[in-house]
Structure formats: structure tokens, C-alpha cells
Ligand SMILES: Nc1ncnc2c1ncn2[C@@H]1O[C@H](COP(=O)(O)OP(=O)(O)OP(=O)(O)O)[C@@H](O)[C@H]1O
């Protein structure tokens with residue numbers, strides 16, 4: 526089972542874009558993919574994949590109800606089928622009060638002599654519903670803020686993939702990376718967090734960016750063998766049309782643009798790189814044919 530959380534404590538660095546693009550790349554290799562959107566904001570993968578119909582309905586069953594042990598229905602019924610091989614557990618506004626809800630659930634449970642570990646609930650819910658038999662890949666897209674969203678995501682997936690901007694902001698987040706990872710490990714107790722890759726994003730080869738890149742090379746970090754170039758037109762087009770970048774570049778354009786196809790191939794290479802770390806070798810030919 527390939528499972529990872531795409532996260533950086535820096536906001537707007539491409540977590541959601543990478544979630545959607547990698548999910549699509551895995552799917553195109555025939556892997557069955559589940560994306561879990563844990564970002565309470567409207568701008569996460571649920572929106573990107575065009576599935577946010579029920580997010581504002583306070584009565585709707587949603588992930589948080591399951592995490593606090595008060596579901597309104599079967600967990601399977603939360604799953605939205607986006608396309609063949611790609612499913613999504615959509616975001617809901619209730620994720621905005623996830624932390625409070627989890628702590629209240631913990632109090633109630635402990636008052637009754639039970640035990641409830643707030644950071645372990647996503648893992649529990651996924652394990653209880655045998656989700657691991659149904660999917661080959663699980664990707665979680667949490668918000669940039671630390672806390673229970675990320676704790677639950679990391680406890681459930683054990684691995685991180687980290688998008689990085691080659692900028693002062695990016696440098697700061699990388700410098701803090703080891704502390705952040707060990708902070709998460711401390712908070713979770715018995716889990717070792719793997720960093721699958723740090724992926725440079727929005728690369729445009731300016732001199733400043735190349736300087737940051739040189740600096741990065743000197744650090745002992747698992748830098749991905751792939752970087753994602755600045756591709757605003759394609760990625761914003763994909764957002765605006767609520768489709769994956771792959772779909773946008775191949776179906777919404779009047780003609781294919783080489784640079785865009787090249788970037789899709791990078792996402793594909795990244796999906797292969799990630800899969801290989803789980804012992805799964807994907808065929809290089811599928812790419813963007
Ligand atoms: N390689 C890229 N080239 C150009 N634009 C990009 C690239 N990657 C991401 N973007 C754009 O940057 C913006 C932020 O990306 P995205 O929403 O994926 O970041 P995020 O890390 O998920 O943000 P948040 O912290 O709000 O969850 C989007 O408009 C997206 O289209």
C-alpha cells in the first residue's frame with residue numbers, strides 16, 4: 526500500500542496541485558487511488574476535482590463525524606468517485622473545527638473510562654473499513670497549518686512528500702523541516718515519519734532560484750529527481766475548469782503544448798519515483814500517451 530501526505534508548513538506552495546496531479550498519474554498507471562481532502566478551506570483538492578457539493582451542509586455525513594466516532598452512515602458512502610480509478614473523500618466545513626471536535630470526543634470518551642487518541646482517528650477509520658484492500662494509493666491533502674489535521678494525516682500514511690518553492694519562504698520551511706518532522710514524531714509517539722521526497726515546484730531557472738537550489742543540494746535532504754516548472758497557464762486552467770492538469774492539457778486545449786506535456790511527464794516520473802520507494806515498479810511508457 527502506497528500512502529503519503531503532501532504537506533509543507535508553507536502555504537500555497539503546491540500541495541493541492543501536486544495531490545491532484547500525482548493522483549492522476551498513479552491512476553493512469555492502473556493504480557486505484559483514494560485522495561483524502563483534510564483541508565477545511567474551499568480551495569483544496571475537493572474543489573479542484575469538482576466535488577464540493579455537500580461541504581456546506583451541516584447535516585451531511587462527513588469525515589469529521591467518522592473521526593469523532595459519530596458517523597451518520599457508512600464510511601464508504603462518503604467516497605466520491607471522480608473518474609475511473611480515482612476516488613475522493615471530500616472536504617467539509619466541519620473540518621474547520623476538527624481539533625475542537627476531537628478534543629471533545631476525547632473528553633467524553635475518557636469520562637466514560639475509555640481511551641481516545643485524537644491524532645490516530647484517520648488511521649482507525651481507514652483500517653476499520655479495510656480501505657487498504659480497496660486502494661493501491663492513498664494521498665492525503667491537509668491544510669498548511671500544523672495540528673490535528675496533519676497529525677491524523679501523517680499517522681495514517683507515515684510518509685510525507687514536500688513541495689518546495691525555491692525562495693526565501695521555501696528555504697525557511699526546509700530549514701525547519703527536520704524539526705517539524707521530529708515534532709510530528711514526538712506528538713505521534715510510535716511512528717517513524719518517512720520523507721519520500723522534497724520536490725522543487727514553480728521552478729523558472731532564475732539566478733536566485735539556482736542559488737537556492739545549490740544551497741539545497743548541500744543539505745542532507747531527499748531531494749526528488751524531478752522538479753516541476755512554473756506552469757501557471759496549465760495549472761490555473763486546470764483549477765478553473767475543475768479538472769486534473771492532465772485533462773486540461775490534453776482535452777481542453779485546442780492543441781497540445783510541448784512544455785505542458787513535459788510537466789505532465791514530470792508528475793508521472795514523480796509518481797514512479799514514489800511508487801518505487803514502496804517496491805512498486807511502474808511502466809515508464811504510460812506517461813502522457
Ligand atoms: N508549478 C506551478 N506553476 C505555476 N503555478 C503553480 C504551480 N504549482 C502551483 N501553482 C499555483 O499556485 C497556487 C497555489 O497552489 P496550491 O493550491 O496547490 O498550493 P497549496 O500548497 O495546496 O496551498 P494551501 O496552503 O492554500 O493549501 C495555485 O494557484 C496553483 O495553480
Ligand SMILES: [Mg+2]
Pocket residue numbers: 540541542564568569570667668
Ligand atoms: Mg491546498
